[in-house]
Amino acid sequence: MRSSSKPKISSRQVRADFNDLRAVVHYTKAAHRLGLWHSEQAVFAMHLPPPPARILEAGCGAGRVTMGLWDIGYRRIHAFDFAEELLAQADALFLERNARKDITLFHADARRVGTCHLISDTLFDAVVFMFNGLMQIPGRRNRRRALRQLRSVTRPGGTLIFTTHDRDHSPQERASWRREAAKWAAGKQDPLLVEFGDRYFEDDLGRTFMHLPDRAEILADLEATGWTHTWDALRREIAKEPHAVREFSDECRFWVARAGK
Numbered sequence: 573m574r575s576s577s578k579p580k581i582s583s584r585q586v587r588a589d590f591n592d593l594r595a596v597v598h599y600t601k602a603a604h605r606l607g608l609w610h611s612e613q614a615v616f617a618m619h620l621p622p623p624p625a626r627i628l629e630a631g632c633g634a635g636r637v638t639m640g641l642w643d644i645g646y647r648r649i650h651a652f653d654f655a656e657e658l659l660a661q662a663d664a665l666f667l668e669r670n671a672r673k674d675i676t677l678f679h680a681d682a683r684r685v686g687t688c689h690l691i692s693d694t695l696f697d698a699v700v701f702m703f704n705g706l707m708q709i710p711g712r713r714n715r716r717r718a719l720r721q722l723r724s725v726t727r728p729g730g731t732l733i734f735t736t737h738d739r740d741h742s743p744q745e746r747a748s749w750r751r752e753a754a755k756w757a758a759g760k761q762d763p764l765l766v767e768f769g770d771r772y773f774e775d776d777l778g779r780t781f782m783h784l785p786d787r788a789e790i791l792a793d794l795e796a797t798g799w800t801h802t803w804d805a806l807r808r809e810i811a812k813e814p815h816a817v818r819e820f821s822d823e824c825r826f827w828v829a830r831a832g833k
């Protein structure tokens with residue numbers, strides 16, 4: 573059993589996990605071959621201001637969503653990630669597709685992005701943090717910090733789009749979280765975890781940290797960080813995804829919010 577004196581999972585560990593070769597190969601393949609999910613395309617069409625809107629993408633990884641935004645006509649895109657190895661892959665992809673000139677790619681941590689000199693005098697029309705990247709920040713305080721930072725670089729009335737898992741999305745999921753709650757009540761949870769809702773596991777694709785919230789948690793976090801919730805829906809309610817997308821990613825909830833005045 574792990575000793576309880578072991579440090580908790582940190583963003584430093586998450587960053588190292590995303591720089592791991594297994595993760596880099598996985599996200600690079602998806603950026604080259606998978607493109608935008610049907611649900612992402614539908615949500616962008618419904619909620620993202622159209623080009624020439626200025627878009628900031630947080631947690632761009634190897635560039636899957638950035639490239640997808642470029643493909644649907646966005647030409648004023650800033651994209652950042654804190655994993656250098658993924659950024660190098662994104663850079664190569666944008667060059668290969670002749671999109672590099674329209675994309676400002678930079679290294680930053682979402683918890684501090686508002687202080688980055690590259691964007692300090694820019695206000696974006698929309699910010700996106702897709703495929704659950706926000707939930708890969710350990711600690712609710714840190715996720716709220718990232719939401720505040722993203723708010724600080726978005727124009728009043730501007731849009732935020734992101735996804736999370738949902739602890740309540742199926743009876744099986746609810747049952748598994750009831751078992752996990754019993755572990756926490758008995759103090760028998762994995763000591764690496766920071767909060768109830770966290771998961772940290774290893775498979776063929778490397779190690780993954782993920783916080784799985786319920787709906788009330790995200791509504792409270794948006795309200796506490798200067799965002800007004802406008803819409804949310806489970807992916808299955810938005811679009812039927814092909815097998816390749818379902819292999820790459822589990823069910824998730826899409827969120828849309830507006831920056832407060």
Ligand SMILES: C[S@@+](CC[C@H](N)C(=O)[O-])C[C@H]1O[C@@H](n2cnc3c(N)ncnc32)[C@H](O)[C@@H]1O
Nearest residue numbers: 590631632633636653654655681682703705708
């Ligand atoms: C699940 S991956 C998604 C990558 C890409 N957006 C996609 O959909 O293929 C989540 C991304 O968020 C990034 N990320 C996690 N925490 C971050 C943070 N604090 N600051 C910046 N990027 C972060 C990770 O490095 C990773 O690239």
